Amino acid sequence: MNHSRTYAQAIAEAGYQAMEMDESVFYVGQGTRDRGYIFGSMERIFERFGPDRVVEMPISENAVAGVCVGAALGGLRPILVLQRADFAFLALDQLINHASKFHYMFGGQTAVPLVVRLIVGKGWGQGPQHSQGLHSMFAHFPGLRVAAPSDPYSAKGLLLNSIFCDDPVIIIEGRPLYEITQSIPEEPYVVPFGRARTIVNGEDITIVAVSFMVPEAEQAAGKLAEAGTSAEVIDLVSVNPLDIDTIAASVEKTGRLLVLDTSWSFCGISAEVSAQVNERLFGRLRSPVKRLTIPYCPAPTAPDLEGDYYPTAGDVAQCAEEMILGAC
Amino acid sequence: MDRVEILKRMVRIRMVEQYIAARYPEQKMRCPTHLCLGQEAVPAVFGYFADEADIFVGTCRSHGYYLAKGGDLTALFAELLGRPGGCSGGFGGSMHIIDLKKNFWGSSAIVAGGIPIAAGAAFSLKYKKRPGVVVVFFGDAAMEEGVVYETVNFALLHNLPMMFVCENNGLAITTPIELRQCSTTLYNRFQAMGLMGLRVEENDIAGLIDVARESYDFTRAGLGPSFVECRVSRWCAHVGPQFDGPADSWWKEPVGSGSRSCPVCVLMDELIEEGKTDFQLIRDLRDRIMEEIDSAYRKGEKASGRARPKVTEFVYASGLTSELPAGKCPIKSISFEHTEQPKLVNAF
Numbered sequence: 110m111n112h113s114r115t116y117a118q119a120i121a122e123a124g125y126q127a128m129e130m131d132e133s134v135f136y137v138g139q140g141t142r143d144r145g146y147i148f149g150s151m152e153r154i155f156e157r158f159g160p161d162r163v164v165e166m167p168i169s170e171n172a173v174a175g176v177c178v179g180a181a182l183g184g185l186r187p188i189l190v191l192q193r194a195d196f197a198f199l200a201l202d203q204l205i206n207h208a209s210k211f212h213y214m215f216g217g218q219t220a221v222p223l224v225v226r227l228i229v230g231k232g233w234g235q236g237p238q239h240s241q242g243l244h245s246m247f248a249h250f251p252g253l254r255v256a257a258p259s260d261p262y263s264a265k266g267l268l269l270n271s272i273f274c275d276d277p278v279i280i281i282e283g284r285p286l287y288e289i290t291q292s293i294p295e296e297p298y299v300v301p302f303g304r305a306r307t308i309v310n311g312e313d314i315t316i317v318a319v320s321f322m323v324p325e326a327e328q329a330a331g332k333l334a335e336a337g338t339s340a341e342v343i344d345l346v347s348v349n350p351l352d353i354d355t356i357a358a359s360v361e362k363t364g365r366l367l368v369l370d371t372s373w374s375f376c377g378i379s380a381e382v383s384a385q386v387n388e389r390l391f392g393r394l395r396s397p398v399k400r401l402t403i404p405y406c407p408a409p410t411a412p413d414l415e416g417d418y419y420p421t422a423g424d425v426a427q428c429a430e431e432m433i434l435g436a437c
Numbered sequence: 438m439d440r441v442e443i444l445k446r447m448v449r450i451r452m453v454e455q456y457i458a459a460r461y462p463e464q465k466m467r468c469p470t471h472l473c474l475g476q477e478a479v480p481a482v483f484g485y486f487a488d489e490a491d492i493f494v495g496t497c498r499s500h501g502y503y504l505a506k507g508g509d510l511t512a513l514f515a516e517l518l519g520r521p522g523g524c525s526g527g528f529g530g531s532m533h534i535i536d537l538k539k540n541f542w543g544s545s546a547i548v549a550g551g552i553p554i555a556a557g558a559a560f561s562l563k564y565k566k567r568p569g570v571v572v573v574f575f576g577d578a579a580m581e582e583g584v585v586y587e588t589v590n591f592a593l594l595h596n597l598p599m600m601f602v603c604e605n606n607g608l609a610i611t612t613p614i615e616l617r618q619c620s621t622t623l624y625n626r627f628q629a630m631g632l633m634g635l636r637v638e639e640n641d642i643a644g645l646i647d648v649a650r651e652s653y654d655f656t657r658a659g660l661g662p663s664f665v666e667c668r669v670s671r672w673c674a675h676v677g678p679q680f681d682g683p684a685d686s687w688w689k690e691p692v693g694s695g696s697r698s699c700p701v702c703v704l705m706d707e708l709i710e711e712g713k714t715d716f717q718l719i720r721d722l723r724d725r726i727m728e729e730i731d732s733a734y735r736k737g738e739k740a741s742g743r744a745r746p747k748v749t750e751f752v753y754a755s756g757l758t759s760e761l762p763a764g765k766c767p768i769k770s771i772s773f774e775h776t777e778q779p780k781l782v783n784a785f
Contacts, residue, residue: 118773125771130762135564153771161564167594172553172587179494179557182542185564202584206547207554213751214533215543216526220754251752273759301758350757 110295117149117287119261120226123268124151124188126297128158131186134272137164137173138190138226147190148228148287174200174225178208178277181221186272193239194227194281208277209252220275224268228282229371231321232415237407242320242372245381247279248349254302255348257281259323261291263346266300273299281348283321283371305352307359311341314365314429317356317382319345322369322420329425340429348378353385360386364395365432369425374402396432401425438646439485441713444704445722446481450501451701452726453510456734457500457517458678465738466517468530471498475672478642478700479604480505482649483572490569492562494555495544497532502544502574508536510729514737522740528751540569548609549575549582552601556588559597559662570598570656578609580623589627592662600656601632601664606671624666632664639668642704669700 114122128134140147141163142155155163166173170191177187191197197204208221230239248255254276258264264282271278308323309330318326323344330340341359345351360366366386368379379400386398401420409418454472461470473480476498484505487493495502503513509524516523517531524534532546542558545551555573562569579585580603592599603623607614614621624636633655635648645667652663673679708714 121773122771152773167587167590169584169587169591171584172556172591175550175553175584175588176557176560176591179554179559180561180564181557182554183558183561183565185561202547202550203553207545207550211543212754214525214529215535216523216528216746217751217754218525218535218537219543222754254753269761270759273761275754297761297763299759299761303757 111292112295113290114261114265114293115149115287116261116264116289118152119265119291119293120150120268120282121146121152121154123265123272123297125154125157127269127272128154128162130297131273133184134186134188135162135164136188136190137166137177138192139166139168140192141165141190147192148284150226150282150287151190170196170199171203174203175207177223178203178211178221181223182211182219186222186224188224188226188272190226190228192228194229194243195238195241197225197227197243204253204277204279205250209250212276213252221277222275223277224271224280225278226268226280226282228284229320230284231371231419232285234410234412234415235408236410240408242281242370244279244281244319244348245370245372245377248378252277253349254278255281256302256346257283257320257348258346259283259286259320259344261289262293263300263306265293266298267302267346269297270299270301274302281320285321286324289324300346302347303350303352304347305355306344306346307341307355308344309340309342311339311363313339313363313433314367315341315343315356315359315363316367316369316425316429317343317345318369319348319378320371322371325420325422325425326369328422329429332422332426333429336430338430338433345378351378351381351385353382353389356382357386357389360390361393364393366394366398367425367429367432368398368400369420370400370402372402373405374400375405377402396435399428399432401428440642440646440704440708443481443485443642443646444701444708444714446484446505447477447701447704448722449726450477450480450504452723453504453730454500456730458673460734461678467519468517468532469497469676470517470531470678471676472673472678473498473501475700476604476606476669477501478640478645478704479574479602479667479669482642482645483602486649486653487572488569489540490567492540492542492555492558492569492571494542494551494558494571494573495534496548496551496575497544497546498576499534499544499574500531503534503536503541506536506541507539508534508541509539510733511736511740512536514734515740518737520737520740521745522737526746526751549579549584551575552579552585553588553591556592556597556599559592559599560595562598563595570600570653572600572602574602574604576609577603577605577607577614577623578617579603580626581609581617589630589632589662593631596659596661598656598659599662600652601662603664603666604669605666606669608671608675610675624664627664632662634664634666636666637668639670640698640700640703642700642707
């Protein structure tokens, strides 16, 4: 049976069902029992499972991440949620030096089944410290899985997949996606890592997007279609591992690749996608790979500056048109 | 309480470390190796009082804690020798050793890195209502890391069964504590937070036994975390088997193995004086331990364990698709319909 769920409700449902299915699953975060329930993504969970399994955290990101690592070594399945991804920088020692390494450095004897949900803000002056997309940085490190769902179906399935995975997983959630509504299965289900999603089929150009750039790409494809251009839109969904097969197959067909990211292009996932496509399809591209991302500066706060900062569907469509016309 | 047994444990740790120091120049043990020579008393005493269910978490200088918790000696040597049969399969080396069967839950080479993990281990014991306490060992330099204060707060807030054991040797690599901390007294640092702190001076073995027992008793009684500062002396270089060296002793006179009072000798003299042991027994003990060490090293050299793994093995513990624990309990469909929608103050 399907029912209608927002992105936030899909996340809440996944957490609720996971905790219902397995007593070793527990939540830790700040504001888990506030009336806002972390923007709705933890609705009903505290009332159902109480303070032993929904742990309110001190504002000590590194210690709490370490507690989660230790608890995971002890057979629990912690879900750590940070309302703004930027605070994950304070927990990097535990996430990078410890969580991502423990399985490897003890020769496969230990596992750290830990999920870290990071919410990325956008707009309303979130500014330089409340809006950073950290998926590329986390994807750099072996031992971590990194996912960035853009729709309720993937959000629920990926969270369940992450909770019952024995590796540490970073889930990047876009705050602008929280109100997106979709019909999704009521039952628990998993969406595997490493699978991109082709959401629009097309022939002329491949547009790869991640997180809250996916709705922009979808809208851009609509604009392009009106102008007679057929764009294929791929939602990356999983950042590590990267589903390069799906992307390369599409680019082989269209001959053109435009990569969109919510974060910077320099050393980011858009660079990685571009490099891997070039490694596979050099000589078969009809135009150079193009990347459209936020400019290389921190996020500003004034509304007009923010307008200049975030690429829109119109920018995406224009860039795609220019690539097809050979103007860029 | 059997102080002869504690002496035996100290001698064993001392002899293993000396053996490693002696053979290290052969360059078969090719990993940064931090020896605990001079610091044998703390692992031996805390190991003596530990139950099987208790969990130890260590640092980069963990041979003593590992052995004190019953860690396998052959597997330790095999690990130092980079053999697949090593305690970490040859992936960890001296700084990352583990023996899960003995509840030695590993060691981190990041200063203070193991401390919050130990709190998490204690959290898991409490969550699952399992017996045991977690003992986390660290040095004075860890007290300069913010995560210690964060973890003490968490451990007190959740009344975790956890013991913080700080071995204060006054050195961070080579930098003396006076250059690093505003106060060199550590045991009472968390007093304002409500953490019981005890302190014992160097080579006061009777005092160490008392504070270790008090700390175990307190935490085992469910009274929450406890903290012990143990003053100790590190005899050798921060890393490697040298006993002195220009880089390691720029700030004071070179330290030699004979130039300090020795915790092993202190306890041995006490016990001989009391008639609890004698030189002959000690010599026999030494011979037996040397036999054990030699044999373990030889086995370690050959410890192939499983076949040599691929270098990229063990990056991930599981595949891309997880299995749901279906059937364990009924899945309830959650209704959001009647949830009162809070006014969104922060809509972003």
